[in-house]
Amino acid sequence: MPTLILVRHGRSTANTEGVLAGWTPGVTLDERGGRQAAALPARLAELPLAEVVSSPLQRCQETIRPLLQERGLTVHTDDRIGECHYGDWSGRKLAELKDEPLMEVVQAHPSAAAFPGGESMRAMQTRAAEAVREWNARVERDHGADAVYLMCSHGDIIKSLVADALGLHLDLFQRISVEPCSITAIRYTRLRPFLVRLGDTGDFASLAPREEPPAADATVGGGAGAP
Numbered sequence: 001m002p003t004l005i006l007v008r009h010g011r012s013t014a015n016t017e018g019v020l021a022g023w024t025p026g027v028t029l030d031e032r033g034g035r036q037a038a039a040l041p042a043r044l045a046e047l048p049l050a051e052v053v054s055s056p057l058q059r060c061q062e063t064i065r066p067l068l069q070e071r072g073l074t075v076h077t078d079d080r081i082g083e084c085h086y087g088d089w090s091g092r093k094l095a096e097l098k099d100e101p102l103m104e105v106v107q108a109h110p111s112a113a114a115f116p117g118g119e120s121m122r123a124m125q126t127r128a129a130e131a132v133r134e135w136n137a138r139v140e141r142d143h144g145a146d147a148v149y150l151m152c153s154h155g156d157i158i159k160s161l162v163a164d165a166l167g168l169h170l171d172l173f174q175r176i177s178v179e180p181c182s183i184t185a186i187r188y189t190r191l192r193p194f195l196v197r198l199g200d201t202g203d204f205a206s207l208a209p210r211e212e213p214p215a216a217d218a219t220v221g222g223g224a225g226a227p
Contacts, residue, residue: 001188002139003196004132005047005150006158009059010036011180020097021059022083022090022118029062036181037063041070043183043202044150049073050143053135054152055082063181064152080131083154087118111170125160125170128153132161136188158184165193 010033014021021027029037044067052068053076054060061075068075089097097103106113106121114120132151139149155178163173165186178184178199185197 001136001145001190002050002143002147002149003185003187004136005044005049005148006161006178006184006186007040007063007150007152008155008158008178008180008182008184009055009057009063009152010034012059014059015180018094020086020089020092020094022086023057024091025058027057027059029059033059033063033180038066040064040181041067047148049150050139050147051076051135051149052152053078053081053131053149055079055154055157057082057154060152060154064150067150078131078135078151080127081151081153081157084121084124084156085115085118087115089115089118107174109171110173121156121160121170124156125164125173128157128161129164132164161186162195162198165195 010029012021012027012033013030014024014027015033016030040063049071052064052073054064056077056079061077064075067073089100102113102115110121135149135151139147143149158178159173159176160170162168162176162178162184163170176198179201182199182201183197184199185195187194187196
């Protein structure tokens with residue numbers, strides 16, 4: 001079965017502003033995110049990509065644009081790998097959300113969390129995992145069992161897919177971290193998936209001690225406030 005390359009979108013204006021973007025329109029890459037997107041083709045230069053699939057949200061489409069232009073590829077947009085529907089939380093500051101009683105559930109028991117006016121985290125994981133399984137079958141049918149393809153998505157989506165691949169309960173997925181424009185790779189086989197890369201940015205500076213934790217260390221959004 002194919003190998004899936006998961007790319008989290010580059011750093012966005014919502015990341016730098018400490019906002020939980022969700023499906024809020026008009027969220028773009030910030031200056032650093034643009035540089036991250038521009039560097040992506042070189043990082044993936046040795047990988048023959050059979051297909052590219054993306055979330056419909058602008059920050060993901062902008063992230064893969066340089067790669068598509070470099071390779072002459074077209075993108076398939078799939079709503080099922082779009083960001084979690086945070087409902088009434090969308091567009092709100094992470095600093096104010098940390099005091100919401102639901103946030104404790106999101107962090108400690110996400111399988112029980114459903115966002116007001118939005119979706120549950122269980123539903124988010126289910127739709128994303130179903131999308132991957134369908135794309136695995138399609139890519140293998142059209143390009144062969146050893147094909148490699150790419151999905152550009154969001155922090156919580158990628159973390160939930162990693163948990164699914166590792167057989168982890170969704171309640172443990174907050175232990176996984178994926179930085180903006182990081183690369184995660186999962187090799188699927190008939191019997192089990194193998195996680196072969198996790199949150200690889202090629203930059204170890206983010207591992208250095210910080211004076212204080214980033215704003216999103218205890219929030220949803222896949223580490224939305226990460227540098």
